[in-house]
Amino acid sequence: MSTLLALDASSRACSAALLIRRPGETDALIARFAHTPREHTRRLLPMIDEVLAEAGLDPTALDAVAYGRGPGSFTGLRIAAGVAQGLAFGLDRPLLGVSTLEALALSAHRRHHFRHIVTALDARMGEIYVAAWRCHDGIVEALSAEAVLPPERLRLPEESDEFDWVGVGSGWALREAMPATVLASLGQCLVDPEPAAEEMALLAARDLASGGGQPAQAVQPVYLRDTVAWQKGR
Known part of the structure; x- marks a missing residue:
């Protein structure tokens, strides 16, 4: 044991x-x-x-x-x-x-079976903590390094056009400040998970x-x- x-x-x-x-x-x-x-x-x-x-x-x-x-x-x-x-x-x-951020991605995958996830947490001071992940069968793979940045500077990984992304975490409460290209790639958004x-x-x-x-x-x-x-x- x-x-x-x-x-x-x-x-x-x-x-x-x-x-x-x-x-x-x-x-x-x-x-x-x-x-x-x-x-x-x-x-x-x-x-x-x-x-x-x-x-x-x-x-x-x-x-x-x-x-x-x-x-x-x-x-x-x-x-x-x-x-x-x-x-x-x-x-x-x-x-x-x-x-x-990785734990938040795994939680979304376990509960909702999401596969391509951008986790973002409110970092205060007009910034977010953020990272992108690919999830499959309980395995979480990082598609970006973790970073802290203003929401207007958020960019998705290069292959983002191929996926239906899901935004998870409190940082997505600031999505109105995010680029239109990011929001257009977003299938849905869950702000409440911690x-x-x-x-x-x-x-x-x-x-x-x-x-x-x-x-x-x-x-x-x-x-x-x-x-x-x-x-x-x-």
């Missing part, structure tokens, strides 16, 4: 998820999710206790810890990073940082299986504020 705990506080939502894998059995995924603006510090630790208690496990049973490493709310990223680093360091377990620990647990398990995972002190949040150019997919 392998167990992985994932945490997220990168947005208005706060979440925790416990992934349990047993040979020959379907994965068990126990999750908590709530919209708790400005209450992440108070809610995150009880959520961890709840998912562990539901599974009947002690923290020492964890094989790895993961968290939403960004981009997102600077304060929320630091809260999740601090809790995750503390757990991983205290238990001497590997720590993994998971992209909030990143969640449930998808972060799945992505972290993938990364752990491929050799990911670092000492707690080596994993840091990703803020993206120094990245201002949209890079097209190859």
Whole structure:
């Protein structure tokens, strides 16, 4: 059996998820999710206790810890990073940082079967955090680098004309400022979804299986504020 705990506080939502894998059995995924603006510090630790208690496990049973490493709310990223680093360091377990934009894409794929997704989060200061993805059978492939930029500078990957794109995330509330060519390629738009620990647990398990995972002190949040150019997919 392998167990992985994932945490997220990168947005208005706060979440925790416990992934349990047993040979020959379907994965068990126990999750908590709530919209708790400005209450992440108070809610995150009880959520961890709840998912562990539901599974009947002690923290020492964890094989790895993961968290939403960004981009997102600077304060929320630091809260999740601090809790995750503390757990991983205290238990001497590997720590993994998971992209909030990738988790948002996987969530949209799992729930709605979307295949070509542009995830965008409101970065404040008139900017968005954004990246493009191709999803198939639960696999997420990046079609662009993650970036922070004004919505009017958003461009889709070069092959965008071939796909029916879906916009997901709070950044799409700023779509009126986006170029007409981007909006013309958009099949639909979901503004409400938030990143969640449930998808972060799945992505972290993938990364752990491929050799990911670092000492707690080596994993840091990703803020993206120094990245201002949209890079097209190859």
